[in-house]
Amino acid sequence: MGFKNIIERFSINYAHNTMQKSLYNGLNIDILDKKYVKTPRENTEYMLYAHVPFCHTFCPYCSFHKYHYEQELAKIYFENLREEMRQIKEAGFDFSSLYVGGGTTLINEPELEKTLKLAKDLFSIEDISAESDPNHISPESLSRFDGLIDRLSVGVQSFDNETLKRVGRYEKFGSAEETKRKLEQTLGKIPVISLDLIFNLPNQTKEQLINDINVAKSISPQQITFYPLMKS
Ligand SMILES: C[S@@+](CC[C@H](N)C(=O)[O-])C[C@H]1O[C@@H](n2cnc3c(N)ncnc32)[C@H](O)[C@@H]1O
Numbered sequence: 358m359g360f361k362n363i364i365e366r367f368s369i370n371y372a373h374n375t376m377q378k379s380l381y382n383g384l385n386i387d388i389l390d391k392k393y394v395k396t397p398r399e400n401t402e403y404m405l406y407a408h409v410p411f412c413h414t415f416c417p418y419c420s421f422h423k424y425h426y427e428q429e430l431a432k433i434y435f436e437n438l439r440e441e442m443r444q445i446k447e448a449g450f451d452f453s454s455l456y457v458g459g460g461t462t463l464i465n466e467p468e469l470e471k472t473l474k475l476a477k478d479l480f481s482i483e484d485i486s487a488e489s490d491p492n493h494i495s496p497e498s499l500s501r502f503d504g505l506i507d508r509l510s511v512g513v514q515s516f517d518n519e520t521l522k523r524v525g526r527y528e529k530f531g532s533a534e535e536t537k538r539k540l541e542q543t544l545g546k547i548p549v550i551s552l553d554l555i556f557n558l559p560n561q562t563k564e565q566l567i568n569d570i571n572v573a574k575s576i577s578p579q580q581i582t583f584y585p586l587m588k589s
């Protein structure tokens with residue numbers, strides 16, 4: 358292993374362990390002891406965003422709000438989320454769409470299912486979008502969300518194995534070839550499948566980016582999104 362690879366590996370492990378430590382106990386779960394005070398403005402359409410801030414492990418580039426997954430903690434968090442939905446319903450809000458972002462939104466499928474069903478019961482929601490990683494898109498997992506999730510955006514980041522290794526995703530989510538196979542099985546299980554990829558990653562070449570675009574297009578998802586790497 359070259360010196361550069363050792364430094365890269367060290368940096369990834371350092372970032373991972375540091376985030377793991379600092380986020381492990383940082384989640385304040387007692388967020389709903391106050392009465393909800395906001396009220397809706399007249400003639401304003403609102404969209405509902407729900408955040409699922411849990412991951413099993415962290416990716417070094419990721420700028421999103423997240424904590425290390427613990428089943429009991431996540432259960433309490435989802436209960437709070439549902440309670441907050443009831444409070445905002447009571448305050449007079451209504452929503453036509455719901456976006457569930459992460460973190461890893463499908464990390465606790467029964468809790469997510471309960472939460473989405475409640476959102477549909479409480480509000481006039483016509484479409485639900487959610488994010489996922491390649492480990493939570495098996496046909497068995499997705500069948501649970503049949504008729505509930507309308508759009509699923511799956512984090513791929515790159516179809517280049519060296520890039521995946523550099524951002525610590527190869528071991529966690531599988532090779533580019535495995536991800537491509539999983540994605541092909543997912544098509545048709547949810548009305549809209551969107552692939553999320555990142556460009557401008559360190560050491561990424563133009564050829565790798567063009568290959569990412571071509572592989573993504575060859576899968577023929579309904580949507581492909583490329584994000585420039587955002588520094589956090
Ligand atoms: C919040 S993540 C959730 C996706 C899911 N947990 C996963 O790992 O695939 C949603 C998407 O945001 C993008 N993203 C995350 N951090 C980013 C960053 N620093 N710069 C650009 N895009 C980023 C990635 O494409 C990622 O798939």
Ligand code: SF4
Pocket residue numbers: 411412414415416419420421423459460461490512
């Ligand atoms: S990219 Fe996804 S799995 Fe990785 S840390 Fe961010 S939210 Fe978690």
